Amino acid sequence: MHPVSSLSALRDRFAPSDRMPLVFLGHGSPMNAIEDTANSRAWTALGRSLPRPKAILVVSAHWMTRGTTLVDVSALPRTIHDFYGFPQALFDQRYPAPGDPALAREMVSLLASHRVAGDDSWGLDHGAWTVLKFLYPEADVPVFQVSVDMSRDLAHQLEIGRTLSELRNRGVLILGSGNVVHNLRAVTWSDDAKPLDFAQDFDALFTDRLAGRDFAALADRAGLGSLLSQAHPSLDHYLPTLTIAGASDAGDDLTFLTETIDLGAISMRSFVFHPR
Numbered sequence: 001m002h003p004v005s006s007l008s009a010l011r012d013r014f015a016p017s018d019r020m021p022l023v024f025l026g027h028g029s030p031m032n033a034i035e036d037t038a039n040s041r042a043w044t045a046l047g048r049s050l051p052r053p054k055a056i057l058v059v060s061a062h063w064m065t066r067g068t069t070l071v072d073v074s075a076l077p078r079t080i081h082d083f084y085g086f087p088q089a090l091f092d093q094r095y096p097a098p099g100d101p102a103l104a105r106e107m108v109s110l111l112a113s114h115r116v117a118g119d120d121s122w123g124l125d126h127g128a129w130t131v132l133k134f135l136y137p138e139a140d141v142p143v144f145q146v147s148v149d150m151s152r153d154l155a156h157q158l159e160i161g162r163t164l165s166e167l168r169n170r171g172v173l174i175l176g177s178g179n180v181v182h183n184l185r186a187v188t189w190s191d192d193a194k195p196l197d198f199a200q201d202f203d204a205l206f207t208d209r210l211a212g213r214d215f216a217a218l219a220d221r222a223g224l225g226s227l228l229s230q231a232h233p234s235l236d237h238y239l240p241t242l243t244i245a246g247a248s249d250a251g252d253d254l255t256f257l258t259e260t261i262d263l264g265a266i267s268m269r270s271f272v273f274h275p276r
Helices: 007-013 038-049 101-110 126-135 154-170 197-211 221-231 239-246
Strands: 022-026 055-065 069-072 116-119 143-149 172-178 252-256 271-275
Touching: 022 038, 022 239, 038 126, 055 069, 055 126, 055 239, 069 101, 101 116, 101 143, 101 154, 126 143, 126 172, 143 154, 143 239, 154 172, 154 239, 172 239, 197 221, 197 239, 197 252
Parallel strands: 022 172, 055 143, 055 172, 069 116
Antiparallel strands: 022 271, 069 143, 252 271
């Protein structure tokens, strides 16, 4: 696997395939949804390069459960504004994509050994719709979410990804949304804030292990040590990276997209695994 780091190269490398790519996007601030930023422009360009899926499964940092994994089986997922203190224009945003209840219930069966259940009370949180509006702006592709079980160890998310991998052969785009580094306690609220040392170090470590397909190292809490706790005081934004990694296989190529570290402590690194 040879990582590539440009959208133009990504467009060139997508070839017709029966197997869908995997996408992880560092979503950062909800304001990306209503501002013209390097991130939102990259997501738009990515959407134009991706094959059109039959459905989208989103693993978002913002649907956290404990003791179970939930799958959204609603027919019309609501747009969830799970934040506060932002302009009204952000709360006015809607992403009216349909759900896919039949496929979602099949996924419940697929994950039967992982303490899973269907749920119709969630919808699309801002980890989902703030990026989907750029990938598929017409909101015409069915979308549903799966939660991250915060009570399990890191390797559990790799296993969830491995189990979900077969959906790639059915035209399903699996989209992870979180951040490779996410420490709101350490952010500097300035557009020109310099990346903090721990943020750069963890981002570099993650990138190296991901490119080398050493996913076990990325799920080794003890091995990652204090650097992991500095990068992620809570693991919610990290877990979707592992789901996406777990769903990949040796036949995938890896492309890195946005790579900045915003506000000193939020990595906007995004990546795509795409079949050869």
